[in-house]
Amino acid sequence: MTTETSILLPEARVDLFIKDKETIEAARSLQNDWxxxxVTISIEEGDVESAISAYTQASSPTLVLLETDVTDDSFVGRLEALSAYCNEGTNAIVIGPVNDINLYRHLTSIGVSDYLVKPVPLATLAEIIAQSLIEKLGAVGSRMIATIGSKGGVGTSALTQALALGISENLDQKTFFMDAAGGWTSMPVGMGFEPTTNLHEAVKAAASKDFDVLDRMLFKPNEKLSVLAAGSEAMLEPSVQAAQYEELIDMVMASYPVVLIDLSGAIPSLKRMVMNRAHEIMIVATPTLSSLRAARxxxxxxxxxxxGSISNIDLVINMEGLMPSKEVSKKDIADVLEIKPSVTIPFDPKLFLTTENEGKKMNQEKAGRELIERLLPVAQSVLSSVPLAVKGDALDLGVIGSFLSKIKKG
Ligand SMILES: Nc1ncnc2c1ncn2[C@@H]1O[C@H](COP(=O)(O)OP(=O)(O)OP(=O)(O)O)[C@@H](O)[C@H]1O
Ligand SMILES: [Mg+2]
Structure with missing residues (x-):
């Protein structure tokens, strides 16, 4: 089942001070949930007292779950004591022994996010924690990488396909990969599938938020990589529009940590929309005057x-050595383009045409594995960056407010 919380949760710390065995088991299982x-989860067998002593020593997390056997005023007093040691942004959820609506109302009125009755089953625990983190930090976990050629035929698709294998296999990231070239796509040959659908069908599934239909449109070359098996439309059929494609992006961004989009062959309005939203852009050019001029x-x-920022652009020079005497030198490229190429890929017709003709994946060849290694830094830089919303000072306290700020007012 896919719910609103079926997304990669933002980076956060969650501490649990609980004693109930079943709930501890459930909390341990959360670590296996994609x-x-x-989310860094730490579980300590304990209660509000253990939390107080923990946060006198160390800073409090994004969310703390506390189990209690007592539910009278003395417990509320201990919560107040705890709040003195918590950061402004810390939320609290209480797990208690009985279902008591008055207690629930009282706790939420003083700033506790939720009250649950033990034992808390895994599904409930996952859902409540996910909801709390999404409400607080927003769904900021996914990263979009877009690739584009400075002109046609510079190898954007071939390199993006290699990158898709690298992100999913070498970096072990759950990745969604699609292009926007419609009938002009080279993905079926590059990734080895028969197109079963087209972009018009895919944006239709996105418009109706139909995850099951979209799921049936995917080709999965490995455990972590899902490729949209599109390309069955006629080459001269009009492209999908940017707004429709954006709905498709929104849908996949909600369930895949990495979304990789090959823009070679897309219409300009679509290129613009995707590049506007992308966290990282890989521009591919060849070391020739016409290609570099377009890249600039x-x-x-x-x-x-x-x-005004170019910090999230990686320039990749492809097909170096195709015609050495006529190529622009590395130094001249850096001078003219403001940035140094992040990666240079040699002209290697043997590797590219062999894999293409024999339906092999890049990583089945030694030279292909080396090429993937060279490209990986493009993805690594964006995948290791911390989502803005959880960076210390920029922490957004969100609509529900924090445990501390409300309890102090109460
Ligand atoms: N470094 C390279 N050495 C040799 N051949 C390459 C290299 N890079 C790409 N190619 C080959 O060049 C051809 C064009 O590549 P590709 O289709 O990836 O380009 P593109 O920029 O995506 O083109 P389009 O503008 O049509 O989308 C393919 O046959 C590909 O295998
Ligand atoms: Mg292409």
């Missing part, structure tokens, strides 16, 4: 889209 990959213009336009 949604919690970026493209970079300037992207810079404007991103408020």
């Amino acid at each position: 949604r919690f990959a970026r 213009t493209l970079m300037q336009e992207v810079k404007v889209l991103h408020g």
